[in-house]
Amino acid sequence: MSPATQKALVLPAEKASFELVTDWPVTLPGPTEVLVKLVSAALNPADAFIKDNGGGLLIPAYPFILGVDGAGVIEEVGSEVNNVAKGERVMVRAGLDVKRSTFKEYAVFPAAEVLRFPANISFDEAATIPLALATAVTGIWAHGEGNHSAELTPPWDEGGTTKYAGKAAFILGGSTSVGQFVIQCARMQNFSPIIATSSIKHEDYLKSLGATHVIDRSLSCDEIKNTLSSLTAGTTIELVYDPWGRDRDSHRFGYSVLAPGGAFVHVNPFAADWLADLVTESEKKGENKRVALSWSSYNSPGNKELGQEIFDRVPGWLETGVIVPNRFEVLPNGLAGVDAGLERMSKGLVSGIKLTVHPAETL
Ligand SMILES: NC(=O)c1ccc[n+]([C@@H]2O[C@H](COP(=O)([O-])OP(=O)(O)OC[C@H]3O[C@@H](n4cnc5c(N)ncnc54)[C@H](OP(=O)(O)O)[C@@H]3O)[C@@H](O)[C@H]2O)c1
Structure with a gap:
């Protein structure tokens, strides 16, 4: 009682x-x-x-x-x-x-x-x-009507572990709680390379989650961009995820390095304005860069089916270490x-x- x-x-x-x-x-x-x-x-x-x-x-x-x-x-x-x-x-x-x-x-x-x-x-x-994983996945895998996600093919659907192989994912703030799950999701999809910015003290840990490279987030945008260019030579950055969500320059930088046809995902519902001029410019060039927003509730209509898929899989993923x-x-x-x-x-x-x-x- x-x-x-x-x-x-x-x-x-x-x-x-x-x-x-x-x-x-x-x-x-x-x-x-x-x-x-x-x-x-x-x-x-x-x-x-x-x-x-x-x-x-x-x-x-x-x-x-x-x-x-x-x-x-x-x-x-x-x-x-x-x-x-x-x-x-x-x-x-x-x-x-x-x-x-x-x-x-x-x-x-x-x-x-x-x-x-x-x-x-x-x-x-x-x-x-619960909250950080929901935030990570609703930004990339939700497909229900009214979702705001990047609509990547999730790893349990056909092509979800093959179509991103050899394409780069870039996570700005990989040591955030959300970022740690985004890295693991990108690993599940076989993105390669998976590049995260973070305090460099977290390099080994983030690599254990699936990051292939960690760039010191205290470097200037130009320095990060140069490192990124050398790490992604021969491939394109198809996914940029900004899980920190509070830095206008970071959003603009992330969007600018995204390949045409790729998806930029952010967590801050008020940040769309930060990108407005870049999006207009990109649209004029016909680049088709998508901007997606995570929303950590599985109760919002676009996220409901995803919530069920996640609930069905998380216990097994945790048991086998697919996610930690x-x-x-x-x-x-x-x-x-x-x-x-x-x-x-x-x-x-x-x-x-x-x-x-x-x-x-x-x-
Ligand atoms: N949309 C949604 O539904 C939703 C849901 C949950 C959370 N959020 C938002 O998502 C964000 C992240 O939440 P969280 O729980 O993952 O945060 P968190 O783990 O508490 O964030 C702490 C981490 O942020 C990193 N950090 C600090 N300043 C940074 C910067 N300028 N750029 C990149 N990383 C920075 C630090 O990294 P270092 O130690 O490496 O320096 C630290 O490890 C928050 O803004 C939160 O409000 C949104």
């Missing part, structure tokens, strides 16, 4: 300080829902952004609870649930919905939206996956550690890892 109340990290109002409470109600699952006892919750840039700047219309009402990623154990199932059972380990993606949010001890999800993970993956590893989770650092004191973790993120002091907390360890 789950308790009536729980510890939760509450945002009382827009841009207010967090309050740690012990009496937030535990919501019971409806007929098609499950209640998950969260073992690990991961911190994301969205949490840091909303904490610092407010969520505007994205936050339906205050008090609110952040936390969009997590992993835990199913504690209760609704009367009509038959795809998962009490006691199973699942990863969860919350979105901005207080019932689902993960900076608390318990959260409720539609049973169809929790994903079992294999025994070789820990709770912290599982918590690093992000590396992580567990913050001390459970939910009480979130604020300092988000501050580190805001200051750009989180590099190549995901921060996680264990709600049960809250002091």
Whole structure:
């Protein structure tokens, strides 16, 4: 039997300080829902952004609870649930919905939206996956009507592992959580070479994920362009992915090195304006460079089918190492550690890892 109340990290109002409470109600699952006892919750840039700047219309009402990623154990199932059972380990993606949010001890999800993970993956590893993987794949593999993706042939469809072989993929910011998954997706498709920019300290790690070359992201655009030219001699850059999403120059640079007919993917819905003049110029030349946008929800109409394909495959991919989770650092004191973790993120002091907390360890 789950308790009536729980510890939760509450945002009382827009841009207010967090309050740690012990009496937030535990919501019971409806007929098609499950209640998950969260073992690990991961911190994301969205949490840091909303904490610092407010969520505007994205936050339906205050008090609110952040936390969009997590992993835990199913504690209760609704009367009509038959795809998962009490006691199973699942990863969860919350979105901005207080019932689902993960900076608390318990959260409720539609049973169809929790994903079992294999025994070789820990709770912290599982918590690093849902949002970042969804962001990576919705930008490249969604094909449903209304999608904004690059519509690459996914690796499970005919040609998905052969048609990109010998073509280059370029990822600007490969050590971001999203970028790490993009590199692994490009490896699944046999892009070659797979070139990522990053702090050079992550070179070996990114190569272990599938990058064939890592370029120091502190170099100037001209220096990066020269290196890129020598690495891609004899081939074309068919995919450029900017998973960092906050740098106008980076977007413009990425678009400019993309081959005609290729796809530029970004994660920032407000960044299209950064490219407008380049796109017009390119269109006049008939280059047919596509611009795609990732959107990390499998519930948006264009991404629904992809969500099912991903859910069907992720457990097997994790079991066999086709994809690996992000590396992580567990913050001390459970939910009480979130604020300092988000501050580190805001200051750009989180590099190549995901921060996680264990709600049960809250002091
Ligand atoms: N569209 C969507 O649905 C969606 C969903 C989720 C996230 N996002 C957005 O995607 C972006 C990435 O999220 P994330 O969780 O992957 O980030 P993250 O892992 O928290 O980002 C930290 C990493 O960013 C790298 N970085 C810092 N400044 C950079 C720059 N100027 N260029 C390239 N890399 C830089 C750092 O790399 P080094 O250590 O190598 O310096 C660090 O490893 C965020 O802006 C987030 O808001 C969008």
